[in-house]
Amino acid sequence: MKVTYICDLCxxxxxxxxxxxVDLEKLGLHTxxxxxxxxxxxxxxxxxxxxxxxxxxxFSQKIFAEDEESYLF
Ligand SMILES: [Zn+2]
Structure with a gap:
C-alpha cells in the first residue's frame, strides 16, 4: 500500500x-x-x-515564530 505524507500546514x-x-505501530500512530x-x-x-x-x-518556521513570540514577553 502506498502511503503519502502531506504537510498539514502548507x-x-x-x-x-x-x-x-499498514502497521500503525510502525508508523507511530498507535498512541x-x-x-x-x-x-x-x-x-x-x-x-x-x-x-x-x-x-x-x-516546522522550523513554526519554531521560529514561537521563538519570536516569546521575545515579546
Ligand atoms: Zn509545510
Missing amino acids: GFPQETVEIGE LTPEEREDIIKYNEKQGLLLYTICSDC
Whole structure:
C-alpha cells in the first residue's frame, strides 16, 4: 500500500512510501486516539493512505515564530 505524507500546514506532499501492510505501530500512530487518527489519516484512491504531518520547512518556521513570540514577553 502506498502511503503519502502531506504537510498539514502548507499542504505540500512530502514523500510517498510503499509499505506492504499498514502497521500503525510502525508508523507511530498507535498512541493516537481514534479521533486523532481520523484527523490525520485520510484515504485517497490515487495517493493511497494520506498522512498529515508537518514538513521541516513549516516546522522550523513554526519554531521560529514561537521563538519570536516569546521575545515579546
Ligand atoms: Zn509545510
